[in-house]
Amino acid sequence: MKKSAPKSAAAKPAKKAAPVAKAPAKKPAAPAKKKSAAAEPPATFISAQIDIGFGNHLTLRGEGPGLSWDKGLVMDNVGHSLWTASINKATKPVTFKVLVNDLTWSTGPDFVIEPGQSITVYPNF
Template sequence: MATKKAAKKAVKKAVKQAPAPQPVAKKAVKKAAVKKAAAKKTVKKTATPLTTIIAKVDIGWGNNLYVRGEGGGMSWEKGLLMDCVDGDWTWSTTSAKGGLTFKFLINDEIWAEGENLTVAANGTSVTSPTF
């Protein structure tokens, strides 16, 4: 009988069963967090008031007109160059909160005659200075 047991054992070793197939584990997929965009708040922007100074004057070819004063970034020590558009000299600012007081100068040296001029914030001053 010893031979039969040995034979059975030998058969058992030869008939070794393959392990049962294991289910394939799925890889964990991390879901990206979806952020909801915050609703844009509509802020009503108020238009910045534009204050403009216009001088209707012919100061001669090669000369420039300057403006000095207070308010809107001006000073009495140094003039700001005005733009010549179609023979009219203009200067504008958006930083005049309480109005402007000003005076014209040719080439930032020769003062216009008369008193200082004023214009309210968000206003336009049109003058014809004399020198």
């Protein structure tokens, strides 16, 4: 009697794979909350009406966001004798003085403005 060759693995019937259980669908992440415009305080606007001569500029020094008593914030010249600056994120009153060329201080008391307000000052030197 002849021995038959062992059956190869290919000849064996394949086992049925167990059904794959699907993982539950992931919930989409909630979108990041954007800061609303109401969360940030409105800008505080400061204008100075004065003719300081050609080639000069005005600066602000004081207490408030972006201000210091040691170095001036340059104001923008937006028209004849009109200078402006905006202070963002002020939550307390802003106290300031106006300077010509960041050297000559305006006379009189400090100016004070509430956050989110606008003011036009007429400084004297």
